[in-house]
Amino acid sequence: MKAVICKEFGPIENLVVEDMPDPVPGPGEVVIDIKAAGVNFPDGLMVRGEYQMKPPRPFTPGNEIAGVVSAIGAGVTTLAVGQRVVSLCGMGGFAEKVCTAAERALPIPDSMDFNTAGGLMLVYGTSLHALQNKAKLKPGETLLVLGAAGGVGLAAVELGVAMGARVVAAASTDEKVALAMAHGASIGINYSNSDLKSELKRLVPQGVDVVYDPVGGALTEAAVRGMGWGGRLLVIGFANGEIPKLALNLLLLREGEAIGVFWGAWTQRDPAGHAANIARLMAWFEAGKIKPHVGGAYPLTQVKDALADVMQRRAHGKIVLTA
Numbered sequence: 001m002k003a004v005i006c007k008e009f010g011p012i013e014n015l016v017v018e019d020m021p022d023p024v025p026g027p028g029e030v031v032i033d034i035k036a037a038g039v040n041f042p043d044g045l046m047v048r049g050e051y052q053m054k055p056p057r058p059f060t061p062g063n064e065i066a067g068v069v070s071a072i073g074a075g076v077t078t079l080a081v082g083q084r085v086v087s088l089c090g091m092g093g094f095a096e097k098v099c100t101a102a103e104r105a106l107p108i109p110d111s112m113d114f115n116t117a118g119g120l121m122l123v124y125g126t127s128l129h130a131l132q133n134k135a136k137l138k139p140g141e142t143l144l145v146l147g148a149a150g151g152v153g154l155a156a157v158e159l160g161v162a163m164g165a166r167v168v169a170a171a172s173t174d175e176k177v178a179l180a181m182a183h184g185a186s187i188g189i190n191y192s193n194s195d196l197k198s199e200l201k202r203l204v205p206q207g208v209d210v211v212y213d214p215v216g217g218a219l220t221e222a223a224v225r226g227m228g229w230g231g232r233l234l235v236i237g238f239a240n241g242e243i244p245k246l247a248l249n250l251l252l253l254r255e256g257e258a259i260g261v262f263w264g265a266w267t268q269r270d271p272a273g274h275a276a277n278i279a280r281l282m283a284w285f286e287a288g289k290i291k292p293h294v295g296g297a298y299p300l301t302q303v304k305d306a307l308a309d310v311m312q313r314r315a316h317g318k319i320v321l322t323a
Helices: 041-048 114-118 121-134 151-162 174-182 196-203 218-225 263-269 271-286 300-311
Strands: 002-005 016-019 029-039 064-072 084-088 097-101 105-107 142-146 166-171 187-190 208-213 227-235 257-260 294-299 318-322
Touching: 002 300, 016 300, 029 114, 029 121, 029 300, 041 300, 064 097, 064 114, 084 114, 084 121, 105 271, 114 294, 114 318, 121 151, 121 208, 121 227, 121 263, 121 271, 142 151, 142 218, 151 166, 151 174, 151 208, 151 318, 166 174, 166 196, 174 187, 187 196, 196 218, 208 218, 218 227, 263 271, 294 300, 300 318
Parallel strands: 142 166, 142 208, 166 187, 208 227, 227 257, 294 318
Antiparallel strands: 002 016, 029 064, 029 097, 029 318, 064 084, 084 105
16 A cells, blocks of 8 residues: 655655555454545644654654545454444554554445545544533534634534534635635634734624634734633644743633643543544534535645645645545
8 A cells, every 4th residue: 555654753845655565454453445534733743743742753644534444353343344434543544544443433424425524523523522522612602713714613613603603703814714604604804904802892892702722823812802701712723833821810800711622632531422523523414514625635645735735724624635
């Protein structure tokens, strides 16, 4: 099989695609023929050696895949050869095949194409866990999404709408704001040509209830200043590269909360909760409540272009690699 190889930490330009032995499943494992793999910000950080987990080299990045089960190890009774699945495989997803624990492979409906499935788990899983399990978003509340046209941002917009919230979409270009509005946001703010703090005060004078923040930097404080009483800040990540330093009096004055969201670790600590969330997402997809937007599909050989789109925040929706 062909696989993307990171031989040493460094620029994504150093990645290579090479032939590797096909994986063989051990007890409790399955091999999946990969049809699509989600490309995510942490993948680029891991290649550059900037992620909190630093795997031994060489390694194949890619945590999120969709495909078809092609081989089953001893003791696996929940899956069958030929079954269509998604999986968080940890690493190894930027390849033609991957071996993963059977419990980490979950079925997908026949109505879902592989590109959609390959880009769904991480962004929608993160956003549902954040909004439902951590912020406990309620119908009628106002949700502010920063980076609203990126992978996790656009997922948060759709899920906020599905959960009955009024969504304020904030993004860096008019085109990105328009995309978020097309996916259900009620209010749009371009924070590149306007002041986020002032626009929130004008458009949502009572303050927002929940802030979904995958961006970081100066936008975080502006968003927190736009929170109302009892507001909740969801700390998703720092796509602009700057970890913000927040004055805690801003939370005190609103009796607000700052909540960290580490979805990947949660899926391992609560696999039953994760499976329930994925099942809910699949049901919402079939009901038409969410319509994942794949902004680009690249062949495996163009992994550098795919990662560059994500790392340089050019992506609209989700980017996937296809086998």
